[in-house]
Amino acid sequence: MNLKVVISEVSESLGFARCVIGSLEPMEAERAEFERWLARGYAAGMEYLKRNPHFRTSPQLLYPSARSAIVVSAGYYTEVPPSPGDHYGRVARYAVGLDYHVVLRAKLRELKTQLETKLGRPLIGKAYTDDVALLEQGFAARSGLGFTGKHTLIIGPKMLGSYNFIAELFTDLEIEPDEKYQGTCGQCFRCGNICPTKAIVDSGTVDAGLCISYLTIENKGGIPVEMRKSLGDWVFGCDVCQEVCPYNQRPPVTQWKEFQPELGVGHHIDLFDLLEIKTDETFHERFVRSAVRRPKRRGMLRNALVVIGNKRPAGGADKIRQFLDYEEDPMLCEHAKWALAQY
Numbered sequence: 001m002n003l004k005v006v007i008s009e010v011s012e013s014l015g016f017a018r019c020v021i022g023s024l025e026p027m028e029a030e031r032a033e034f035e036r037w038l039a040r041g042y043a044a045g046m047e048y049l050k051r052n053p054h055f056r057t058s059p060q061l062l063y064p065s066a067r068s069a070i071v072v073s074a075g076y077y078t079e080v081p082p083s084p085g086d087h088y089g090r091v092a093r094y095a096v097g098l099d100y101h102v103v104l105r106a107k108l109r110e111l112k113t114q115l116e117t118k119l120g121r122p123l124i125g126k127a128y129t130d131d132v133a134l135l136e137q138g139f140a141a142r143s144g145l146g147f148t149g150k151h152t153l154i155i156g157p158k159m160l161g162s163y164n165f166i167a168e169l170f171t172d173l174e175i176e177p178d179e180k181y182q183g184t185c186g187q188c189f190r191c192g193n194i195c196p197t198k199a200i201v202d203s204g205t206v207d208a209g210l211c212i213s214y215l216t217i218e219n220k221g222g223i224p225v226e227m228r229k230s231l232g233d234w235v236f237g238c239d240v241c242q243e244v245c246p247y248n249q250r251p252p253v254t255q256w257k258e259f260q261p262e263l264g265v266g267h268h269i270d271l272f273d274l275l276e277i278k279t280d281e282t283f284h285e286r287f288v289r290s291a292v293r294r295p296k297r298r299g300m301l302r303n304a305l306v307v308i309g310n311k312r313p314a315g316g317a318d319k320i321r322q323f324l325d326y327e328e329d330p331m332l333c334e335h336a337k338w339a340l341a342q343y
């Protein structure tokens with residue numbers, strides 16, 4: 001039985017776009033790049049990333065019983081419908097459906113179970129995606145899942161593009177790792193030229209502190225006044241650098257129902273509705289199955305106020321005044337007054 005063929009068949013039948021085998025050797029070259037990135041201050045307020053660069057680049061330490069990792073990509077691309085109105089903000093495509101952390105880990109556990117049946121023995125293994133102390137892009141690139149575009153995202157071969165999550169199943173299977181995939185951006189720098197905040201600072205490096213994705217999701221404070229206009233209508237995340245990429249011009253639409261907008265928050269969120277959410281509990285209940293809950297009520301309402309200020313929808317000024325009548329958080333009140341001043 002050819003183990004790699006079995007793994008690839010099972011992974012394909014579950015809907016993963018691509019599947020490769022990663023070695024657990026330390027990621028020395030990637031660690032050097034990562035440390036350079038940290039030293040330039042590009043991790044901004046993401047303290048968890050600064051804590052232990054050694055660990056994030058030592059896959060063996062993550063799961064000591066493992067002997068290799070099955071590295072997969074899962075497409076999440078869906079078409080964006082026209083906006084329902086001016087008082088709606090855009091959601092980045094990766095978050096329009098159900099929370100991918102839950103979906104992907106469950107699918108990887110299914111992969112493990114099916115492999116156990118085929119191999120006729122239990123596997124020691126663990127599934128990871130995103131919130132794991134591993135530099136997933138460096139790991140995926142080294143394992144041949146795709147190549148690193150200048151926007152830093154992994155671009156898959158055969159026009160798979162970059163609208164793909166990365167996830168890993170670490171197991172005790174001894175398998176020969178795959179080779180690095182050789183792809184290139186060539187002379188292109190469309191992503192860097194179009195980025196609204198010039199966050200792609202040189203070819204292949206993102207200064208997270210400037211990235212709309214960071215500002216709207218990870219950032220715990222206010223959005224700097226001078227950057228607010230650049231957010232445009234992005235209320236959660238940003239896809240601009242991916243939209244212009246030549247490798248994403250005919251992206252495969254995801255076959256996974258879990259990532260369809262109908263099951264999640266969709267491509268557009270009603271900003272006036274967001275302003276009506278008065279407590280963290282209500283916010284949590286509303287977004288419990290969505291990645292959009294990450295910035296919490298405070299972060300999401302901050303974003304909504306910036307987008308309202310940028311788009312100035314009819315009726316928005318009244319909504320903001322009503323909001324200011326009861327809101328006590330000084331950061332949110334400052335954003336609300338800024339938004340009002342845009343009318």
Ligand code: B12
Nearest residue numbers: 029030037092130136138153154165166206213214237238
């Ligand atoms: C922190 C983080 C962010 C930050 C910082 C992003 C960044 N570019 O660094 C912010 C909040 C801005 C962000 C935004 C987004 N993110 Co994010 N994010 C992460 C997270 C948690 C860690 C990334 C990290 O450590 N960056 C640090 C820097 C140094 O990494 P890097 O620039 O890629 O450099 C590495 C490699 O490129 C390589 N490398 C670069 N140059 C060189 C040179 C040499 C010689 C070598 C050997 C290696 C090398 O080595 C470096 C170190 O390993 C990962 C999940 C994870 N656990 O890894 C998801 C992850 C990267 N994010 C993801 C996604 C989907 C996004 C968004 C598209 C979401 C959105 N639509 O809003 C945006 C894209 C913005 C962008 N252009 O990057 C996906 C990317 C999937 C893919 N196809 O690549 C990931 C992998 C999550 C997942 N499991 O699917 N993200």
Ligand code: SF4
Nearest residue numbers: 195211212238240241
């Ligand atoms: S996600 Fe948006 S802000 Fe961030 S690098 Fe890409 S285009 Fe720039």
Ligand code: SF4
Nearest residue numbers: 149150185188191245
């Ligand atoms: S837009 Fe151009 S430079 Fe940027 S990732 Fe795509 S191919 Fe590379």
